[in-house]
Amino acid sequence: METRPFRQFVVKVHSRCNLACDYCYVYELADQGWRSRPRAMSAEVVAHTAERVARHVRAHGLSEVEVVLHGGEPLLAGRAALVGLVERFRAVVPVPVRFSVQTNGTLLDRDFLRLFAELDVGVGVSVDGGREAHDRHRVRPGGTGSWAAARDALRLLADEFRAVYRGVLCVVDVNNDPHEVYRSLLDFSPPVVDFLLPHGNWTVPPPRRVAGSPVTPYAEWLIPLFDRWYDEPVTRVRLFEELLNVVLGGRSRLEGVGLTPTAQVVVETDGAISASDILASSEPAAASTGLHVSRDDFDRALALPEVVASASGRAGLSATCRACSIVAACGGGLRAHRFRAGSGFDHPSVYCPDLFCLITHVRDRAATDLAALA
Ligand code: SF4
Numbered sequence: 001m002e003t004r005p006f007r008q009f010v011v012k013v014h015s016r017c018n019l020a021c022d023y024c025y026v027y028e029l030a031d032q033g034w035r036s037r038p039r040a041m042s043a044e045v046v047a048h049t050a051e052r053v054a055r056h057v058r059a060h061g062l063s064e065v066e067v068v069l070h071g072g073e074p075l076l077a078g079r080a081a082l083v084g085l086v087e088r089f090r091a092v093v094p095v096p097v098r099f100s101v102q103t104n105g106t107l108l109d110r111d112f113l114r115l116f117a118e119l120d121v122g123v124g125v126s127v128d129g130g131r132e133a134h135d136r137h138r139v140r141p142g143g144t145g146s147w148a149a150a151r152d153a154l155r156l157l158a159d160e161f162r163a164v165y166r167g168v169l170c171v172v173d174v175n176n177d178p179h180e181v182y183r184s185l186l187d188f189s190p191p192v193v194d195f196l197l198p199h200g201n202w203t204v205p206p207p208r209r210v211a212g213s214p215v216t217p218y219a220e221w222l223i224p225l226f227d228r229w230y231d232e233p234v235t236r237v238r239l240f241e242e243l244l245n246v247v248l249g250g251r252s253r254l255e256g257v258g259l260t261p262t263a264q265v266v267v268e269t270d271g272a273i274s275a276s277d278i279l280a281s282s283e284p285a286a287a288s289t290g291l292h293v294s295r296d297d298f299d300r301a302l303a304l305p306e307v308v309a310s311a312s313g314r315a316g317l318s319a320t321c322r323a324c325s326i327v328a329a330c331g332g333g334l335r336a337h338r339f340r341a342g343s344g345f346d347h348p349s350v351y352c353p354d355l356f357c358l359i360t361h362v363r364d365r366a367a368t369d370l371a372a373l374a
Helices: 043-060 079-092 110-119 131-135 147-160 178-186 217-231 238-247 305-311 352-373
Strands: 008-012 065-070 097-103 121-126 165-171 192-196 264-267 272-274
Touching: 008 043, 043 065, 043 079, 065 079, 079 097, 079 110, 110 121, 110 147, 121 147, 131 147, 131 178, 147 165, 165 178, 178 217, 192 238, 217 238, 217 352, 238 352
Parallel strands: 008 065, 008 264, 065 097, 097 121, 121 165, 165 192
Antiparallel strands: 264 272
16 A cells, blocks of 8 residues: 655635635535634644644655645635744745645735735635626625626736736536636636536535436536647646546546545644545545644544545445446545445445546547557
8 A cells, every 4th residue: 555645735724714605515515613613723723733744744755845725715814824824834844835825816906916926825716617607606695796806816816926826726517608617717817727526425416416327417518628628728727637647547646536645634723634624525524533733743644544545546445446447547536525424435436427438538539649649
């Protein structure tokens, strides 16, 4: 079994959000843990986290690490807290720390962007396409849309702060026209596009995914975009890049694609360590570990069942996945998507038919082009 140290630390600097997106895995699914957590990460928890990261770096001889400032909405933490965190980490961790922040964009004004440019913190914005697609889900608590605010932030990023622009994150809604969504995203000139499947599982299936049904609405949405991108890759699309990587026998750098073990660990605002905040969307107990940055090294998280299962590759998957012809490329999808109440995670992904259809399409296109070279 391959045990790999963590290289990406997701730090939840603020546990609340100023939006009320209807698909949000933090607030709308099973995990209600945020209710009992402090709103903001304290300076003490920040200091413990930085020290634990430094110990992990020394223990494993890492040459650099990545810290993702996350939430809730991380900008709610405020400028002073974000500056304090970045400076603390850079003072304590003995190797370069690459910072990024994942935001809904609504608070991302010129002042914040100047700050991130000064601190060299990369910025990713969640946006689901044009106004209609975005505002269908990404609404404020009163129900009004947030697209205009996200658009303004993205224009600033694209026009004035390109050096810190990391890309856009789009949650797939198969009710939207995929080409229209992609075109709207390209309007923001993103260096990278991330498409994310909405979270769900066998007990609470994602929209339009009937558990056990062979229909493939997500593959049908993504395949035309893959073909368009493959023929004309005007920007990077991480999901498609990684799918090409794995069908050609390489390793994925994206959780939920291929058999590469996870390199990510999460620290909540109260200092609790978890293997994945997405897991809590299936079963809150699954993400609760009892580990805390004030007393536990991250090495202890390497022994958590979900981390061990991830490190076990094919052996950590269900019998159905182990027997699957494309398991090396698929990896059973995200662990959270394998959950079924009463029987846990020993299942294929609830997206199995979509994943099979999408991955075999990517494989077949690559194979056709490779054959033409022979
Ligand atoms: S396509 Fe389905 S059965 Fe095959 S590895 Fe992926 S989730 Fe498992």
